[in-house]
Amino acid sequence: MAHKSKDDKAWRDSRYHKLFGLKAANEAARVLQFFEKERPNDKRPRAAIDAVKAWAEGKRTLGMKEVRRLSLAAHAAAKAVKSDAARLAAHAAGQAVAAWHVPTHALAAFGYAGRAAMAARDKRKKASK
Numbered sequence: 001m002a003h004k005s006k007d008d009k010a011w012r013d014s015r016y017h018k019l020f021g022l023k024a025a026n027e028a029a030r031v032l033q034f035f036e037k038e039r040p041n042d043k044r045p046r047a048a049i050d051a052v053k054a055w056a057e058g059k060r061t062l063g064m065k066e067v068r069r070l071s072l073a074a075h076a077a078a079k080a081v082k083s084d085a086a087r088l089a090a091h092a093a094g095q096a097v098a099a100w101h102v103p104t105h106a107l108a109a110f111g112y113a114g115r116a117a118m119a120a121r122d123k124r125k126k127a128s129k
Contacts, residue, residue: 017103022056024096024106025049031092031116034085039077045093048074052097062100071098085123088116 028049035045048070054060074094078087092112098105 012100017099018056018058020103020106021052021096021099024099024109025053025056027113028089028092028096028109029053031085031089031113031120033089034083034116034120035077035081035087035089035093038081038083038086042077042080044070044073044077045090048093048097052100055100064101067097067100071095083123084119085116088112088119092116 028045032045032049035042051060051062051066051070055062071094074090074097078090078094081087081090089112092109095105095109095112099109
Protein backbone atom coordinates (compact mmCIF):
# COMPACT_ATOMS: atom_id res chain seq x y z
CA MET A 1 0.00 0.00 0.00
CA ALA A 2 1.31 3.44 -0.94
CA HIS A 3 2.11 5.91 1.81
CA LYS A 4 -0.30 8.83 2.04
CA SER A 5 1.29 12.20 2.64
CA LYS A 6 -0.21 14.83 4.93
CA ASP A 7 -1.04 16.84 1.83
CA ASP A 8 -3.10 14.05 0.29
CA LYS A 9 -6.72 15.25 -0.01
CA ALA A 10 -8.08 11.91 1.22
CA TRP A 11 -5.99 12.18 4.38
CA ARG A 12 -6.72 15.87 4.93
CA ASP A 13 -10.46 15.43 4.50
CA SER A 14 -10.92 12.20 6.42
CA ARG A 15 -13.84 11.94 8.81
CA TYR A 16 -11.57 11.61 11.84
CA HIS A 17 -9.35 14.53 10.87
CA LYS A 18 -12.41 16.77 10.50
CA LEU A 19 -13.79 15.48 13.78
CA PHE A 20 -10.57 16.50 15.56
CA GLY A 21 -10.83 19.94 13.98
CA LEU A 22 -14.47 20.34 14.96
CA LYS A 23 -13.91 19.24 18.54
CA ALA A 24 -10.92 21.59 18.85
CA ALA A 25 -12.95 24.49 17.42
CA ASN A 26 -15.81 23.83 19.82
CA GLU A 27 -13.49 23.64 22.81
CA ALA A 28 -11.69 26.85 21.86
CA ALA A 29 -15.04 28.57 21.29
CA ARG A 30 -16.11 27.54 24.79
CA VAL A 31 -13.42 29.73 26.36
CA LEU A 32 -13.26 32.47 23.73
CA GLN A 33 -15.44 34.66 25.96
CA PHE A 34 -12.44 35.28 28.22
CA PHE A 35 -10.49 36.77 25.32
CA GLU A 36 -13.41 38.70 23.87
CA LYS A 37 -14.20 40.24 27.25
CA GLU A 38 -10.79 41.96 27.20
CA ARG A 39 -10.56 42.64 23.46
CA PRO A 40 -14.06 42.69 22.00
CA ASN A 41 -12.93 44.21 18.70
CA ASP A 42 -10.05 41.78 18.11
CA LYS A 43 -11.45 39.07 15.83
CA ARG A 44 -8.26 37.08 15.24
CA PRO A 45 -9.00 34.13 17.56
CA ARG A 46 -12.64 33.98 16.43
CA ALA A 47 -11.57 33.98 12.77
CA ALA A 48 -9.31 30.98 13.44
CA ILE A 49 -12.08 29.07 15.21
CA ASP A 50 -14.69 29.91 12.58
CA ALA A 51 -12.38 28.82 9.74
CA VAL A 52 -11.55 25.39 11.12
CA LYS A 53 -15.14 24.78 12.18
CA ALA A 54 -16.44 25.64 8.70
CA TRP A 55 -13.81 23.35 7.14
CA ALA A 56 -14.70 20.50 9.49
CA GLU A 57 -18.37 20.92 8.62
CA GLY A 58 -17.56 20.81 4.89
CA LYS A 59 -18.58 24.43 4.32
CA ARG A 60 -15.22 25.73 3.08
CA THR A 61 -11.74 24.73 2.08
CA LEU A 62 -8.51 25.81 3.69
CA GLY A 63 -4.92 25.93 2.53
CA MET A 64 -1.63 25.89 4.37
CA LYS A 65 -0.91 29.58 3.80
CA GLU A 66 -4.27 30.64 5.24
CA VAL A 67 -4.10 28.22 8.17
CA ARG A 68 -0.63 29.45 9.06
CA ARG A 69 -1.80 33.09 8.91
CA LEU A 70 -4.90 32.39 11.03
CA SER A 71 -2.97 30.36 13.60
CA LEU A 72 -0.13 32.86 13.97
CA ALA A 73 -2.62 35.74 14.21
CA ALA A 74 -4.53 34.02 17.03
CA HIS A 75 -1.29 33.32 18.89
CA ALA A 76 -0.19 36.95 18.38
CA ALA A 77 -3.51 38.12 19.83
CA ALA A 78 -2.57 36.33 23.03
CA LYS A 79 0.19 38.90 23.56
CA ALA A 80 -2.35 41.75 23.60
CA VAL A 81 -4.26 40.68 26.73
CA LYS A 82 -3.57 40.87 30.44
CA SER A 83 -5.32 37.89 31.99
CA ASP A 84 -4.11 34.32 31.79
CA ALA A 85 -7.59 33.14 30.83
CA ALA A 86 -7.71 35.46 27.82
CA ARG A 87 -4.16 34.60 26.76
CA LEU A 88 -4.78 30.87 26.98
CA ALA A 89 -8.09 31.18 25.10
CA ALA A 90 -6.31 32.89 22.19
CA HIS A 91 -3.71 30.12 22.13
CA ALA A 92 -6.51 27.53 22.10
CA ALA A 93 -7.88 29.18 18.95
CA GLY A 94 -4.46 29.15 17.29
CA GLN A 95 -4.03 25.47 18.01
CA ALA A 96 -7.57 24.64 16.90
CA VAL A 97 -7.05 25.98 13.38
CA ALA A 98 -3.63 24.29 13.26
CA ALA A 99 -5.47 20.96 13.59
CA TRP A 100 -6.17 21.33 9.85
CA HIS A 101 -2.44 20.89 9.27
CA VAL A 102 -1.76 18.25 11.93
CA PRO A 103 -4.72 16.71 13.79
CA THR A 104 -2.78 16.37 17.02
CA HIS A 105 -2.76 20.17 17.34
CA ALA A 106 -6.33 19.60 18.54
CA LEU A 107 -4.88 18.12 21.73
CA ALA A 108 -3.04 21.38 22.40
CA ALA A 109 -6.28 23.29 21.81
CA PHE A 110 -7.98 21.14 24.47
CA GLY A 111 -5.09 21.75 26.86
CA TYR A 112 -5.07 25.52 26.39
CA ALA A 113 -8.86 25.70 26.71
CA GLY A 114 -8.81 23.69 29.92
CA ARG A 115 -6.10 25.91 31.37
CA ALA A 116 -8.07 29.01 30.33
CA ALA A 117 -11.15 27.72 32.16
CA MET A 118 -9.08 26.99 35.27
CA ALA A 119 -7.45 30.44 35.17
CA ALA A 120 -10.86 32.09 34.94
CA ARG A 121 -12.12 29.98 37.83
CA ASP A 122 -9.10 30.88 39.94
CA LYS A 123 -9.59 34.59 39.16
CA ARG A 124 -13.25 34.37 40.27
CA LYS A 125 -12.22 32.61 43.50
CA LYS A 126 -9.66 35.33 44.30
CA ALA A 127 -12.21 38.06 43.57
CA SER A 128 -14.77 36.52 45.92
CA LYS A 129 -12.39 36.39 48.90
